[in-house]
Amino acid sequence: MIVLGIESTAHTFGVGIAEKKNGKGRIIANVKDSYRTMQGGIIPNELANHHIEICDSVIKEALEKASVNLSDIDAVAVSQGPGMGHALRIGMIAARTLAIKLNKPLIGVNHCVAHLEIGRLLTKAKDPVMLYASGANTQIIAFEGGRYRIFGETLDMGIGNFLDTLAREMSLGFPGGPKIDELAKKGKRYITTPYVIKGMDFGFGGILTHLKKKLREGHSKEDIAYSTQETVFAMLIEASERAMAHCQKKELLLGGGVACNRRLQEMAGTMCRERKSEFYVPENEFLVDNGAMIAWLGLVKYRSASAKGTKEEFSPERIAIRPYERTEEVEVYWRD
Ligand code: ATP
Numbered sequence: 295m296i297v298l299g300i301e302s303t304a305h306t307f308g309v310g311i312a313e314k315k316n317g318k319g320r321i322i323a324n325v326k327d328s329y330r331t332m333q334g335g336i337i338p339n340e341l342a343n344h345h346i347e348i349c350d351s352v353i354k355e356a357l358e359k360a361s362v363n364l365s366d367i368d369a370v371a372v373s374q375g376p377g378m379g380h381a382l383r384i385g386m387i388a389a390r391t392l393a394i395k396l397n398k399p400l401i402g403v404n405h406c407v408a409h410l411e412i413g414r415l416l417t418k419a420k421d422p423v424m425l426y427a428s429g430a431n432t433q434i435i436a437f438e439g440g441r442y443r444i445f446g447e448t449l450d451m452g453i454g455n456f457l458d459t460l461a462r463e464m465s466l467g468f469p470g471g472p473k474i475d476e477l478a479k480k481g482k483r484y485i486t487t488p489y490v491i492k493g494m495d496f497g498f499g500g501i502l503t504h505l506k507k508k509l510r511e512g513h514s515k516e517d518i519a520y521s522t523q524e525t526v527f528a529m530l531i532e533a534s535e536r537a538m539a540h541c542q543k544k545e546l547l548l549g550g551g552v553a554c555n556r557r558l559q560e561m562a563g564t565m566c567r568e569r570k571s572e573f574y575v576p577e578n579e580f581l582v583d584n585g586a587m588i589a590w591l592g593l594v595k596y597r598s599a600s601a602k603g604t605k606e607e608f609s610p611e612r613i614a615i616r617p618y619e620r621t622e623e624v625e626v627y628w629r630d
């Protein structure tokens with residue numbers, strides 16, 4: 295079976311192609327084009343125009359990379375949410391049009407759950423706690439009681455948006471996460487920074503205000519970047535460790551763009567070693583938003599629904615965007 299998946303929850307328009315043959319799943323294409331701004335954040339109308347302009351070429355390139363024709367596609371998958379309405383609608387129109395034209399099923403997929411499932415495909419993780427750290431989302435997710443449940447999450451902004459905003463204050467441009475990552479390596483002095491964990495949840499807004507003040511006071515960007523990473527990553531790892539202890543799970547999986555950060559990976563690795571647990575992180579192209587994870591989860595859902603006779607709707611006319619869908623709302627019928 296071959297599934298083409300479209301990701302379009304935010305700045306990235308991604309198209310991936312997943313295949314299952316002889317009982318083995320694999321990704322045969324993963325192409326994307328991301329909207330960027332020279333300064334400032336996303337302008338929703340511009341974002342929609344970007345996705346409209348490039349959607350055809352990204353789909354074509356993915357088909358070429360996978361060496362398949364449109365007629366080889368057995369189903370189309372699309373990210374329904376959570377995400378920005380302006381972006382989601384373009385992905386949905388493209389996916390629906392393709393499915394109707396090909397007369398194939400359309401499978402709606404939750405973006406956060408897709409981050410986790412692609413990690414299970416590409417690493418040896420079987421039943422992990424996932425630390426999902428991206429631009430708009432920061433959640434600690436694990437499979438319990440038949441669903442993916444959130445054991446800890448941000449109380450305000452996503453950690454990526456926090457890093458991007460801090461970088462903007464430092465005139466570093468967007469995306470700021472990688473730039474702070476580089477600067478942090480040159481930091482020498484730890485500047486005392488608030489450590490904000492409430493129960494299992496965490497917040498970044500107050501820390502941002504504090505760091506802006508430190509910047510105005512003349513502390514070096516390197517020291518601020520270093521202190522930022524040491525503090526906020528420790529918060530995420532602390533909550534992840536407690537989720538692992540609570541759920542009695544022995545695997546940690548990273549997902550989301552911020553998981554590309556080597557220091558975060560290093561801290562996660564140390565924590566897992568100390569707990570005698572396994573630590574997994576897929577390659578960067580599958581950490582950031584991507585179409586491959588949508589295609590893969592679409593394939594898994596469709597095959598499971600067909601085998602079990604689950605009532606999920608796969609008709610292109612009925613699948614709609616779900617901008618506010620939460621991870622735990624998804625019925626996970628494909629796992630035992
Ligand atoms: P979401 O998954 O919530 O829809 P998104 O589309 O913004 O969010 P991703 O593509 O997963 O997210 O990740 C983008 C984020 O990752 C940006 O905020 C960027 O700054 C951050 N990022 C990328 N590389 C690094 C790095 N090396 N260190 C820290 N942050 C990074």
Ligand code: FE2
Pocket residue numbers: 405409428550551582583
């Ligand atoms: Fe994402």
